[in-house]
Amino acid sequence: MNKDIQVSISNKDDVSILNIKGDVTAITGETLEEAYQKVSTAGAKKILLYFDKDGYINSGGIAILIGIASESRKKEQRIRITGLSSHFQKIFDMVGLTKYTEIIPTEELALKDF
Amino acid sequence: MNTDKNIELHIPSVMGYEKIAMECAASMAKKMGFTEDRIEDLKTAVAEACLNAIEHGNKMDTSSKVGITLTAEESRLQVSVKDEGKGIDKIPTPSIENKIKGEDKPRGWGIFLIKSLVNEVTFEARPEGGNVTKMVIYLEK
Numbered sequence: 001m002n003k004d005i006q007v008s009i010s011n012k013d014d015v016s017i018l019n020i021k022g023d024v025t026a027i028t029g030e031t032l033e034e035a036y037q038k039v040s041t042a043g044a045k046k047i048l049l050y051f052d053k054d055g056y057i058n059s060g061g062i063a064i065l066i067g068i069a070s071e072s073r074k075k076e077q078r079i080r081i082t083g084l085s086s087h088f089q090k091i092f093d094m095v096g097l098t099k100y101t102e103i104i105p106t107e108e109l110a111l112k113d114f
Numbered sequence: 115m116n117t118d119k120n121i122e123l124h125i126p127s128v129m130g131y132e133k134i135a136m137e138c139a140a141s142m143a144k145k146m147g148f149t150e151d152r153i154e155d156l157k158t159a160v161a162e163a164c165l166n167a168i169e170h171g172n173k174m175d176t177s178s179k180v181g182i183t184l185t186a187e188e189s190r191l192q193v194s195v196k197d198e199g200k201g202i203d204k205i206p207t208p209s210i211e212n213k214i215k216g217e218d219k220p221r222g223w224g225i226f227l228i229k230s231l232v233n234e235v236t237f238e239a240r241p242e243g244g245n246v247t248k249m250v251i252y253l254e255k
Contacts, residue, residue, distance in 0.1 A: 004130075026221075027129055056133065058161050059227060063220035070214045087154035094230055095223055096210035 002028045007035040015114055016044035017107075020083075021052045026060025036068050040075060046114050047072070050107060051083035062095055069100040078102075082110040119186040124179040125164065127172040127197075132164035135182045139193055142184045146191060146253060155231040156193070156251055162224040163195040163247040171197025171245050189253045190233075198244040 005028035006021045016039035024032060039047060049065075051057075072079050079101040084092065089103055104110035123138055125131040136157040143153045164180055172178035181196040205225050212218040228235050234250040 025129070056161075058132075058158075058165060059223040060165070060221065062223055066210065066213050066220040070216060070220070073214065085154075087151065087158070091158065091227065094227070095208075099210065100214055 002031050004028050005031045007031050009035055009039060012111055015046045015048055015111055016042070017048045017050055019050045020055065022055055024051075024055060024057040024061030024064065026058075026063065029061055029064030032061075032064055033068070036071075040071070040077070045075075045077050047077055047079050048107070048110050048114070049079065049081045049101075050110075051081065051088070053083055053085045057088050057091070062091070062097070065092075065097060065101075066095075069097060073100065078114070080104050080110045080114060082107050121184040122181065124181050127168045127174050127176055127178045127180060129165065129168060129174070131180075132161045132168065135164050135180075135195075136161050138182070139184060139191075142186055143191055143251070146186055148191070148251070148253060152251060152254075156191070156249075159228045159231040159235075159249055160193055160195070162227050163193070163249065166224050166247070167195050167197035167199075167245070171199030173199065189255075190250050191253070192248060192250045194246050194248045196240065196244055196246045 004023045008019045010017045010019065018035050020032060069079060081101050081103045084103060092098055092103060121142060123135065125134055139160045140153050140157050143156050167180040168174060172180065178198045183194045185192040205222060208222045208226050209218065213220050228249060232249040233252045236248045238246050240246050
C-alpha cells in the first residue's frame with residue numbers, strides 16, 4: 001500500500017464513488033487502478049472519481065486516468081470527476097480528458113442525473 | 115547593477131523529489147508577485163521537467179542528481195532543470211484519441227504540459243554532458 005495515496009470506495013444508489021486523497025502519479029496510480037478494477041468487476045456502469053482539491057497529479061497520474069477512461073469506453077461505463085482544483089481542471093481539459101469524462105463542480109451535482 | 119537573483123538546488127533522481135523543486139519554484143514566484151494561477155502552472159511545469167530529468171535523463175540512477183536553477187529577473191523567472199543523461203529523442207505531440215483507442219501508450223504528456231504552461235521553453239544538450247530544460251514565465255503587471 002502506498003502511503004502517498006488513499007482510495008476508498010463508496011456507493012450512492014447505482015454510482016460507485018472512488019474517493020481519492022493524496023497524490024496521483026505513476027507510482028501511486030496502481031492503487032487507483034486497483035480500486036477502479038474492483039468496482040468495474042463488481043459491474044459498475046457509473047463511476048465518480050472524487051479527487052482531493054489539494055492533491056498532486058502529474059503526467060504519470062494523467063496516464064493512469066487515460067487508461068481508466070479507455071477501459072471505461074470498452075465497458076460502456078460513464079466516468080464523472082469532481083473535487084479537482086481549477087488548475088487541474090485546466091490540465092485535464094488541455095490533455096483532452098474532458099472529451100471522455102465529465103468534470104462536475106460538486107459531488108451533489110455529479111450524482112444528480114448521472 | 116545586476117539585479118538577478120539565483121537559487122540552486124540538487125535533488126536525487128528519485129520520483130517524488132520533484133515536489134521539493136516545485137515548492138522552491140513556487141516560493142520564488144510568490145515572492146516575485148506571480149498570481150496563484152501562474153504559480154500552479156509553474157509548479158506543474160517544473161515537476162514535469164524534473165520527472166523527465168529523473169526518469170529519462172538520469173534513468174533513475176540514484177547516484178545522479180538533477181540540478182535546478184531559479185533565476186529571478188525584474189519581470190521574468192527562469193527555471194533550468196539539468197540532468198546528466200544523453201538527451202531525449204524527439205517526442206511527437208501526444209494524441210489522446212490515439213491513447214484512448216489503445217494505439218499509443220497513455221504516457222508521454224510531460225513535454226506537452228511544459229510547453230503549454232510556460233511562456234518560453236528550450237531543450238538543449240549541455241557541452242559538458244547531460245541535458246537542460248530552460249523554462250521562463252513572464253510576470254504580467
